[in-house]
Amino acid sequence: MHWLLLGSLICSTGGSLLWPLTTIYMHDYLHQSLTVAGTVLFFNSITLIIGSWLGGYIYDHGKVRFFLILSVLMQAASVFLLIFFHDWPCFAFLLILDNFGNGISSTIVSSLATGIKEKDPRYVFNMIYFMQNVGVVAGTMLVGYVIEISINMIFIVNFAMYAVFLLIVWLFYFVPQHVLAKHASQKKGVSDKTPKKAAIVIFAALALYFAIDVGYSQWQSNLSVYMGQLGIPVKNYSLLWTINGIIIVLIQPLINRFDESFQTKLTHKIYLGIVLFAFGFSSLIFAKSYPYFVLSMAIVTLGEVLTFPTFPAFVSSLSSFSEKGKYQGLVTAFPALGRAVGPVLGGIIIDNFSYAALFTFTSAFVIIVGSILIGCVEINLDGNGEIKK
Incomplete structure (x- = not known):
């Protein structure tokens, strides 16, 4: 597990140097419109979705280690080429290639995490999420200073991180024996399917994850431009993500301890997250100065801490053994779809209405889909989160 966590830390640190600055x-540098930038982010997410599906299929059917190494190698090569070719449209193409590899590798790694039998799945995913956000803190703290040296330095450091991760994968990431046994049994035609009631709840949860990321993607795209229009510098925007990571790093261990002491139900954490996301998105209507954005980010981050590591654990608890990879792939794909649709949809709403209309829509969307999930849980699961007979 410690190599899994170290890999998550390294990948997150490298990625956090790049994604806050993409739009x-x-x-500002390549002089493309927000529509073009949103379209690139859309195709980034589409390739991530395809990669996620492929990663899940690979995990359920074999040759896991070979394709994991190949996908990480693809990411490292893409970022290496960005050092030399970061003009338009090479930047967009290489970014999309990087995301395709990321979809495969992140899904396989998440699926490997479900195979750790020594720890409760919620603890495993909480710790992975914790280490990813330690990386977010480190990466976003560095990015404002690294970019002042040169934009090229962002790509160089990112490549170095991927190279280290590739070495860790090569030396330490192996498929558990019980998963290899599953592949052998599947070749003989032995397989178990996820019950229909469980699948209904899973897809309702994934729909909520999608709705949340439609709103959350505004922070990573359109909000950077909105804050710039209000006279807030890029360094302050980048600092918001540092604040986001610091809150997660401080709060996540407390939630882990609380979970261990009281065995918190996964559904209750998701329900509270719905309230926090709806409130955080709607609070942006009144944000006109930097402290208001900090407050909104803090509220949204609390929702993130509760829900983002809970979704993969919740889906894992309901999916059958032979379909772990499939559903972990969907856990990666659905929020990616939200990040694909979000910037484009946000741009359309802003162009035709206003930023306030965008924030109202994202809040209402989360409330509506969250209500559907609650209904599905009540119909199909009992009080212990087990499938009703």
Whole structure:
């Protein structure tokens, strides 16, 4: 498990140098419109979705280690080429290639995490999420200073991180024996399917994850431009993500301890997250100065801490053994779809209405889909989160 966590830390640190600047880089450095930037983010997410599905299929059917190494190698090669070719449209193409590899590798790694039998799945995913956000803190703290040296340095450091991760994968990431046994049994035609009631709840949860990321993607795209229009500098925008990571790093261990002491129900954490996301998104209507954005980010981050590591654990608890990879792939794909649709949809709403209309829509969307999930849980699961007979 410690190599899994170290890999998550390294990947997150490298990625956090790049993704907060993607929209700004295309808009301010490459002089592309917000529509073009949103379209690139859309195709980024689509390739991530395809990669996630493929990663899940690979995990359920074999040759896991070979394709994991190949996908990480693809990511490392993409970022290496960005060092030399980061003009338009090479930047967009290589970014999309990187995301395709990321979809495969992140799904396989998440699926491997479900195979750790020594720890409760919620603890495993909480710790992975914790380490990812330690990386977010480190990466977003560095990005404002690294970019002042040169934009090229962002790509160099990112490549170095991927190279280290590739070495860790090569040396330490192996498929558990019980998963290899599953592949052998599947070749003989032996397989178990996820019950229909469980699948209904899973897809309702994934729909909520999608709705949340439609709103959350605004922070990573359109909000950077909105804050710039209000006279807030890029360094302050980047600092918001540092604040986001710090809150997660401080709060996540407390939630882990609370979970261990009181065995918190996964559904209750998701329900509270719905309230926090709805409130956080709607609070942006009144954000006109930097402290208001900090407050909104803090509220949204609390919702993130409760729900983002809970979704994969919740889905894992309901999915059958032979379909772990499939559903972990969907856990990666659905929020990616939200990040694909979000920037484009946000741009359309802003262009035709206003930023306030965008924030109202994202809040209402989360409330509606969250209500559907609650209904599905009540109909199909009992008080212990087990499938009703």
